[in-house]
Amino acid sequence: MIEVNKQGEVWVFAEQEEGHFAEVPLELLSKGRELADQLGVGLGTVLIGSGVEGMAKTLFEHGSDKVYLVDDAKLAQYQTASYTKAVCHCIEAYKPQILLVGASAIGRDLCPTVASTMKCGLTADCTDLQIGTHIEKRTDTTYENLLYQIRPAFGGNIIATIVNPQRWPQMATVREGVMPMSEATPGREGELVRVNTGITEDDLKLIIHEIHREASKVDLKGARIVVAGGAGLGNKENFKHVWDLAHCLGGTAAGSRAAVDLGYIPHDHQVGQTGTTVRPALYIAIGISGAIQHTAGMKESAKILAINSDPKADIFKVAHYGICGDLNEVVPMLIKAIRGGMSVKTNG
Amino acid sequence: MGYNIVVCAKQVPDTKRITGDAMKEDGTVNRAALPAIFNPEDLNALETALAVRDAHGGTVTVVTMGPPNACEILRDSLCRGADKAILVSDRRAAASDTLATSYILSQAVRKLNADLVFCGRQAIDGDTAQVGPQMAEKLGFTLVTYLEELINVGNDGIRVKRNVGNGWEDVTAKLPALVTVLDTANTPRPYMSKRLMKFKKAKCALELAEGVCPDAMAEKGLLIDMWDLDALECDMQWVGMAGSPTKVNRILSVVLAGGDYEEFEPTEAGAAKLVSELIEEHTIG
Numbered sequence: 001m002i003e004v005n006k007q008g009e010v011w012v013f014a015e016q017e018e019g020h021f022a023e024v025p026l027e028l029l030s031k032g033r034e035l036a037d038q039l040g041v042g043l044g045t046v047l048i049g050s051g052v053e054g055m056a057k058t059l060f061e062h063g064s065d066k067v068y069l070v071d072d073a074k075l076a077q078y079q080t081a082s083y084t085k086a087v088c089h090c091i092e093a094y095k096p097q098i099l100l101v102g103a104s105a106i107g108r109d110l111c112p113t114v115a116s117t118m119k120c121g122l123t124a125d126c127t128d129l130q131i132g133t134h135i136e137k138r139t140d141t142t143y144e145n146l147l148y149q150i151r152p153a154f155g156g157n158i159i160a161t162i163v164n165p166q167r168w169p170q171m172a173t174v175r176e177g178v179m180p181m182s183e184a185t186p187g188r189e190g191e192l193v194r195v196n197t198g199i200t201e202d203d204l205k206l207i208i209h210e211i212h213r214e215a216s217k218v219d220l221k222g223a224r225i226v227v228a229g230g231a232g233l234g235n236k237e238n239f240k241h242v243w244d245l246a247h248c249l250g251g252t253a254a255g256s257r258a259a260v261d262l263g264y265i266p267h268d269h270q271v272g273q274t275g276t277t278v279r280p281a282l283y284i285a286i287g288i289s290g291a292i293q294h295t296a297g298m299k300e301s302a303k304i305l306a307i308n309s310d311p312k313a314d315i316f317k318v319a320h321y322g323i324c325g326d327l328n329e330v331v332p333m334l335i336k337a338i339r340g341g342m343s344v345k346t347n348g
Numbered sequence: 349m350g351y352n353i354v355v356c357a358k359q360v361p362d363t364k365r366i367t368g369d370a371m372k373e374d375g376t377v378n379r380a381a382l383p384a385i386f387n388p389e390d391l392n393a394l395e396t397a398l399a400v401r402d403a404h405g406g407t408v409t410v411v412t413m414g415p416p417n418a419c420e421i422l423r424d425s426l427c428r429g430a431d432k433a434i435l436v437s438d439r440r441a442a443a444s445d446t447l448a449t450s451y452i453l454s455q456a457v458r459k460l461n462a463d464l465v466f467c468g469r470q471a472i473d474g475d476t477a478q479v480g481p482q483m484a485e486k487l488g489f490t491l492v493t494y495l496e497e498l499i500n501v502g503n504d505g506i507r508v509k510r511n512v513g514n515g516w517e518d519v520t521a522k523l524p525a526l527v528t529v530l531d532t533a534n535t536p537r538p539y540m541s542k543r544l545m546k547f548k549k550a551k552c553a554l555e556l557a558e559g560v561c562p563d564a565m566a567e568k569g570l571l572i573d574m575w576d577l578d579a580l581e582c583d584m585q586w587v588g589m590a591g592s593p594t595k596v597n598r599i600l601s602v603v604l605a606g607g608d609y610e611e612f613e614p615t616e617a618g619a620a621k622l623v624s625e626l627i628e629e630h631t632i633g
């Protein structure tokens with residue numbers, strides 16, 4: 001644990017693998033910049049790996065003032081114990097007030113371990129981050145300028161704001177796509193701080209026999225049109241309505257968590273708080289009720305079309321267009337209309 | 349030889365079934381309307397533990413922290429083949445966040461002197477996936493997250509295939525180790541009918557009807573052990589409210605704002621009208 005340190009920087013963990021950044025640390029730098037400016041402090045990133053010094057440039061261009069570089073051959077591959085030691089060493093030496101980490105497989109392995117070592121708080125899968133005041137009624141104490149870690153709370157339409165008033169750093173994880181990435185500023189420079197953390201062979205607790213990576217086949221974030229299906233599809237065969245409509249519009253198929261849990265569509269197609277956040281030109285929600293954890297990942301779409309048989313479904317409240325009816329009838333009608341409509345247009 | 353294995357399992361509200369009536373008028377969750385279930389991935393953790401025991405011998409102890417009602421999942425574990433079940437229950441543990449919870453559970457694992465701990469990847473009530481890794485850190489155990497396939501357990505440690513989303517890794521972790529398990533790892537075994545007949549009657553002391561003697565239950569192997577924070581030698585500064593660095597600043601019940609909204613008939617004409625509007629505004633086409 002570190003003491004509350006109002007001069008402390010805002011930090012982002014710069015997750016990289018084999019010399020490539022995931023998108024989420026760059027997205028977090030955009031948000032981090034905003035928070036740091038609001039607090040009047042610097043923005044730092046922690047970059048850990050082997051032979052990764054050249055990657056610092058990208059971090060400066062994305063808004064980082066300082067890059068804390070831990071470069072060591074023993075850190076070529078991510079391992080919980082060694083990376084935790086490196087991150088905690090940096091925290092203790094430089095005392096940041098906030099640490100933001102992507103909620104990736106690595107981030108969700110690293111963060112809890114770091115938080116446990118530092119005995120500080122951690123909020124997973126935040127959908128928004130702000131700076132604000134916290135009043136503790138019990139002791140009548142006011143804490144200024146804390147990190148608001150905002151996320152839907154389980155069940156119903158509840159949004160909880162979590163704070164860590166006393167035991168710092170204030171840590172949060174955020175899924176990829178939640179924070180929009182701002183443009184890089186080519187040529188922007190910053191300060192490189194080399195950190196020696198004294199990692200030894202003893203810190204490598206795992207024997208890694210083989211690593212296999214595959215590029216994700218879905219690009220939900222980049223899709224112009226997303227057609228998402230929910231539990232309302234009823235079964236996997238029927239989910240073809242979603243695929244059909246997606247094909248016919250040149251869009252990407254997606255699903256709610258219920259659809260993923262039911263095995264209708266793989267997990268990397270999940271939209272929402274614990275899936276991917278999308279902002280397409282058109283989002284079509286078919287047989288999706290509109291739970292807050294789902295809408296957290298799609299409500300910023302330019303246009304939303306909801307198809308649901310329940311007129312009271314919450315999804316209609318975030319939609320621009322709605323058809324209240326049985327999806328088994330509505331979707332084929334839409335496909336027919338699209339085929340007709342588009343051909344009229346091309347003919348004309 | 350065999351391994352001393354601990355499984356941490358949590359009873360959770362069945363969040364998949366959150367529907368209209370699971371919410372109260374004021375927008376809060378009506379917990380009574382939600383069935384409490386065995387956290388799904390904890391069943392996969394239990395199955396992995398039972399498979400290791402079946403192959404190498406040893407014992408599987410299931411630990412849960414929660415109110416006495418949580419004994420339901422302990423009975424369930426015994427019926428599926430666990431050797432022992434322990435309820436960690438204490439008023440002073442209320443309001444614990446993941447950090448405090450992981451501290452309390454790690455004290456239980458310490459007391460049990462485990463070589464191997466299995467947790468679910470995450471509990472569906474919060475999806476935080478923090479308690480397992482935080483216990484590993486506190487215990488100084490090797491952490492392996494996202495087990496998708498158990499390869500073997502041997503002198504070098506436990507060898508598993510981990511699914512990391514964009515691929516997989518084949519790793520060996522030195523023991524003692526804590527492993528978090530994915531729902532794709534296995535199919536949990538069903539109850540064994542003989543064990544079901546016996547262990548459906550298992551109870552913790554707080555569940556016993558008046559006049560029933562705990563010792564008599566214990567003699568029949570039907571008493572679920574209960575540990576409080578004193579039994580775990582917990583330092584009170586790390587539990588409950590005091591031990592939880594995260595605080596709730598506020599809870600907002602969101603009113604979904606109905607913006608400009610246009611409804612179309614579920615008919616061919618309605619569909620055609622919608623599509624032509626979408627084409628007109630260049631959203632599609």
Ligand SMILES: Cc1cc2nc3c(=O)[nH]c(=O)nc-3n(C[C@H](O)[C@H](O)[C@H](O)COP(=O)(O)OP(=O)(O)OC[C@H]3O[C@@H](n4cnc5c(N)ncnc54)[C@H](O)[C@@H]3O)c2cc1C
Nearest residue numbers: 230231232256257258272273274275287288289294309327
């Ligand atoms: C910690 C946590 C994280 C979560 N993260 C996510 C997340 O990232 N993404 C996500 O989506 N969810 C998430 N959830 C789950 C979320 O709370 C909901 O349970 C889920 O979104 C519901 O999915 P659904 O709308 O497909 O299913 P349901 O809520 O079951 O809705 C099905 C809908 O289909 C309609 N329907 C049924 N039949 C028809 C028909 N024939 N024609 C037309 N309509 C029909 C029904 O009226 C209903 O509205 C999370 C939950 C928790 C607790």
Ligand SMILES: Nc1ncnc2c1ncn2[C@@H]1O[C@H](COP(=O)(O)O)[C@@H](O)[C@H]1O
Nearest residue numbers: 356357413467468470471476477478479
């Ligand atoms: N109260 C609890 N009792 C026992 N095990 C728990 C408890 N809370 C969490 N766990 C374990 O930690 C895992 C991750 O939980 P969570 O961090 O809440 O997502 C679960 O799958 C369980 O194995």
